[in-house]
Amino acid sequence: MRFVAVVAFGFLAAxxxxxxxxxxxxxxxxxxxxxQSPASDWRTVDQANLLYMxxxxxxxxxxxxxxxxxxxxxxxxxxxxxxxxxxxxxxxSQENYVVQWGRDEADPRPMGEAQATLAPEFxxxxxxxDITRLVDPDTYAxxxxxxxxxxxxxxxxxxxxxxxxGMVGAGRGDTAESGSGAELYVVIGHAPRHLDRNIATVGxxxxxxxxxxIMPRGTGPLGFYxxxxxxxxxxxxxxxxxxxxxxxxxxxxLRTESATFRDVIESRRFRRESxxxxxxxxxxxxxxxxxxxxxx
Amino acid sequence: MRFVAVVAFGFLAAxxxxxxxxxxxxxxxxxxxxxQSPASDWRTVDQANLLYMxxxxxxxxxxxxxxxxxxxxxxxxxxxxxxxxxxxxxxxSQENYVVQWGRDEADPRPMGEAQATLAPEFxxxxxxxDITRLVDPDTYAxxxxxxxxxxxxxxxxxxxxxxxxGMVGAGRGDTAESGSGAELYVVIGHAPRHLDRNIATVGxxxxxxxxxxIMPRGTGPLGFYxxxxxxxxxxxxxxxxxxxxxxxxxxxxLRTESATFRDVIESRRFRRESxxxxxxxxxxxxxxxxxxxxxx
Numbered sequence: 001m002r003f004v005a006v007v008a009f010g011f012l013a014a015x016x017x018x019x020x021x022x023x024x025x026x027x028x029x030x031x032x033x034x035x036q037s038p039a040s041d042w043r044t045v046d047q048a049n050l051l052y053m054x055x056x057x058x059x060x061x062x063x064x065x066x067x068x069x070x071x072x073x074x075x076x077x078x079x080x081x082x083x084x085x086x087x088x089x090x091x092x093s094q095e096n097y098v099v100q101w102g103r104d105e106a107d108p109r110p111m112g113e114a115q116a117t118l119a120p121e122f123x124x125x126x127x128x129x130d131i132t133r134l135v136d137p138d139t140y141a142x143x144x145x146x147x148x149x150x151x152x153x154x155x156x157x158x159x160x161x162x163x164x165x166g167m168v169g170a171g172r173g174d175t176a177e178s179g180s181g182a183e184l185y186v187v188i189g190h191a192p193r194h195l196d197r198n199i200a201t202v203g204x205x206x207x208x209x210x211x212x213x214i215m216p217r218g219t220g221p222l223g224f225y226x227x228x229x230x231x232x233x234x235x236x237x238x239x240x241x242x243x244x245x246x247x248x249x250x251x252x253x254l255r256t257e258s259a260t261f262r263d264v265i266e267s268r269r270f271r272r273e274s275x276x277x278x279x280x281x282x283x284x285x286x287x288x289x290x291x292x293x294x295x296x
Numbered sequence: 297m298r299f300v301a302v303v304a305f306g307f308l309a310a311x312x313x314x315x316x317x318x319x320x321x322x323x324x325x326x327x328x329x330x331x332q333s334p335a336s337d338w339r340t341v342d343q344a345n346l347l348y349m350x351x352x353x354x355x356x357x358x359x360x361x362x363x364x365x366x367x368x369x370x371x372x373x374x375x376x377x378x379x380x381x382x383x384x385x386x387x388x389s390q391e392n393y394v395v396q397w398g399r400d401e402a403d404p405r406p407m408g409e410a411q412a413t414l415a416p417e418f419x420x421x422x423x424x425x426d427i428t429r430l431v432d433p434d435t436y437a438x439x440x441x442x443x444x445x446x447x448x449x450x451x452x453x454x455x456x457x458x459x460x461x462g463m464v465g466a467g468r469g470d471t472a473e474s475g476s477g478a479e480l481y482v483v484i485g486h487a488p489r490h491l492d493r494n495i496a497t498v499g500x501x502x503x504x505x506x507x508x509x510i511m512p513r514g515t516g517p518l519g520f521y522x523x524x525x526x527x528x529x530x531x532x533x534x535x536x537x538x539x540x541x542x543x544x545x546x547x548x549x550l551r552t553e554s555a556t557f558r559d560v561i562e563s564r565r566f567r568r569e570s571x572x573x574x575x576x577x578x579x580x581x582x583x584x585x586x587x588x589x590x591x592x
Contacts, residue, residue, distance in 0.1 A: 095506045096461045122573075137433040139580040165392045165486045176573055190461045190486050190583060194567055194576045210391045210513040217506040271490055277418075277472055280490045284435040287486060 027272045033263050034254070034291055041258035042293070043149070045206070045251040047240030049073065051080060052247075053208075054235040055090075060208030061240075061249060062168055065201070067148040068161050069121045072170055072202040075114045076181040077239055082112025084182065085237040093215040094223025096189030100171060101234060102182060111182065120176040121200045123158035131159065132256050134265065136282045140193040144285040146256035150204060151285045153196060161201040164191050164286035168203045188213045191286045206251055206292050250295040264289065323568045329559050330550070330587055337554035338589070339445070341502070341547040343536030345369065347376060348543075349504075350531040351386075356504030357536075357545060358464055361497070363444040364457050365417045368466055368498040371410045372477040373535055378408025380478065381533040389511040390519025392485030396467060397530060398478060407478065416472040417496045419454035427455065428552050430561065432578045436489040440581040442552035446500060447581045449492060457497040460487050460582035464499045484509045487582045502547055502588050546591040560585065 028036070051062040064073040079085065085103070092100040103109060131152060133145040141153035144162065151162045161167065167187050172179030179200060186205055205212065215232065218225040225231050240248050254261050269283040324332070347358040360369040375381065381399070388396035399405060427448060429441040437449035440458065447458045457463065464482050468475030475496060482501055501508065511528065514521040521527050536544050550557050565579040 095509060136435045138435060139432045140576070140578045174571055190580075192583070193578075193580065194564070194572075194583065197574045198567075198572055198576075213391060214510040214512055216510055268490070271494075275470055276490075276494055278493045280436070280494075282436045282489075284486075284489065287488070287490065 028263075028267070029273075030264065030267055030289070030291075033260060033267060034293070037254070037258075037260035041255050041260040042252040043255050044295070045253050045292075047243075047248055048077070049203075050206075050240035050251070051076070051203075051237055052240060052243060053085070053237045055211060055232060056235065057211050057232070058208060060211055061206045061251070062203050063149070063206050063251075063253070064203040065148065065150055065161060068124060068150065068152075068159075069200055069202045071118050071121055072179075072181045072200055075118055076170075076184075076202060078112050078114035079180075079182060080237050080239045081242065082110060082114065083236065083238075084109055084111060084114070085234050088234045088237075089231040090212075090215055090225075090234070091231060092185070092222060092224045093188075093217050095217045097187075097192060097223065098169075098185040099188050099212045099215050100183065100185035102171070102184065111180075114182070115180060117177050117180050118170075118200075120179075122176070122197045123160040126154045126157055126159045129154075129159050130257055132261065132265075134283065134285055134288075136269075136284070138285060140196060146261070146285075146288070146290070149253050149256050149290065150201075151288070151290070153285070158197075160197050162191065162285055163187050163193055163195045163201060164204075165189065166205045166209050167201050168205060169195065169199050169201045172199055186212050204290070206253070207249065252293050252295050254291040256290070261291075264291065324559075324563070326560065326563060326585070326587075329556060329563060330589070333550070333554075333556035337551050337556040338548040339551050340591070341549050341588075343539075343544055344373065345499075346502075346536035346547070347372070347499075347533055348536060348539060349381070349533045351507060351528060352531065353507050353528070354504060356507055357502045357547070358499050359445070359502050359547075359549070360499040361444065361446055361457060364420060364446065364448075364455075365496055365498045367414050367417055368475075368477045368496055371414055372466075372480075372498060374408050374410035375476075375478060376533050376535045377538065378406060378410065379532065379534075380405055380407060380410070381530050384530045384533075385527040386508075386511055386521075386530070387527060388481070388518060388520045389484075389513050391513045393483075393488060393519065394465075394481040395484050395508045395511050396479065396481035398467070398480065407476075410478070411476060413473050413476055414466075414496075416475075418472070418493045419456040422450050422453055422455045425450075425455050426553055428557065428561075430579065430581055430584075432565075432580070434581060436492060442557070442581075442584070442586070445549050445552050445586065446497075447584070447586070449581070454493075456493050458487065458581055459483050459489055459491045459497060460500075461485065462501045462505050463497050464501060465491065465495050465497045468495055482508050500586075502549070503545070548589050548591050550587040552586070557587075560587065 049064045053060040088103045131145040138144040143154040170179040171183035345360040349356040384399045427441040434440040439450040466475040466477045467479035
């Protein structure tokens, strides 16, 4: 197995080590925790839920959140099957906020079997969702943690995915029902948690975040590019399930309900590497890496 | 007065409006709040505390935190006077974490009157510091808010600056006393608050953050560049007080103890713009913009 960089949350195995107290427990690096994990703690990411976005600079792979936002997942899959984003562009890059892409109104394309607008899916009932909870307080929600591989929050009645870096959302207009998934954005800065429950998060970047986050910032309002020349054209977006096997990347994600993932959380809460003079003892929902690896 | 983009926290006046309830209060945009502010709510940033870092791509301006880290401020000022960073380079760009710069060991330069190492300055006594507090809970500290123009936290006894995007820190080795300010980094991702009290934050970027945050990510461990060609060479770093008046930028920062800044905080806590379907009602210490403007 080759471990890939944990792109969505930006930790490198090389800089990460430690597990929970007691102090005499062996200090394991994040890499060691993952290497010692049982195979059953990993899930094979469903290729039907993967978007492969080809840019001139390289490839971005996004996992859709079929459990939390099934309507958006269906619609985005339909748009990918219609090759809706081929020739679309990165249209916005706002410092410490989001990078966004979509089609120009002047260059429309049929949406295939996709709907033009969708029900909001800004949250879902909390009942029946198994959340691996964090114990530290959160500024925005009563409860935070992880479910189905994504960072989530809850008020006890509803649960929703949190706008951590690497999370992908579906742009909308002024009304709740105005989004479709045709216009997508990815969080590139400090989590804009005020967007939680105001807009549908639909997935997260598993690979290639480092291509999106360095898009030159736009100088127009909200970081939109002011000239066509500033935009990056998207070569194609395809579902993994539509690609020939030779072009797929076999990704495995650590199950967020696994014992190994709990060890990952504790290794981030208590920093026992020698460099840390203060072991911290807290961790935010957007500071826990969500490990992904490539199966050869 | 011309308002500049609030670089360190990435909000644009164009996307920001609203103030605290009651619901019948007029909704003011962030731009309106600032335009209606009295001149006394702004401070002229001391040019002696400003680092002008010239890159091939443009200019970055950093304010040093003379109140929280006076020893580091003195040392960094001495390094700038010695032209220590002229010909130094951006050596590291780690996704969702930090961009770092310094001199190559193979190309040293005299440090002038600066010390090779400093006392830690990871925190200071809480007593006597006037903190504009936030009321929402924080994951990492008992108390968070703003003091002397910077985001801060406290445990009741000590206070320290928080690692929000745009904050600049002084790299160190394994011991607390191993930093000097010669190697600096800036936060580019979700706040790595686990660094708080483990390393000295020494200032923040007031202008040019959009140049640093898009540095291509390094492929070595911790995001270090693996070849000299990947690095960006720093043309020069100068103190504002050493520049001819014609080359200075007259920056004013909103006083974080002012009534106007409290209005800014409330406008971010309660999102009353029509786009927001949920008014949120919470704000994190790293999601409050710290407004800066240019005086013509």
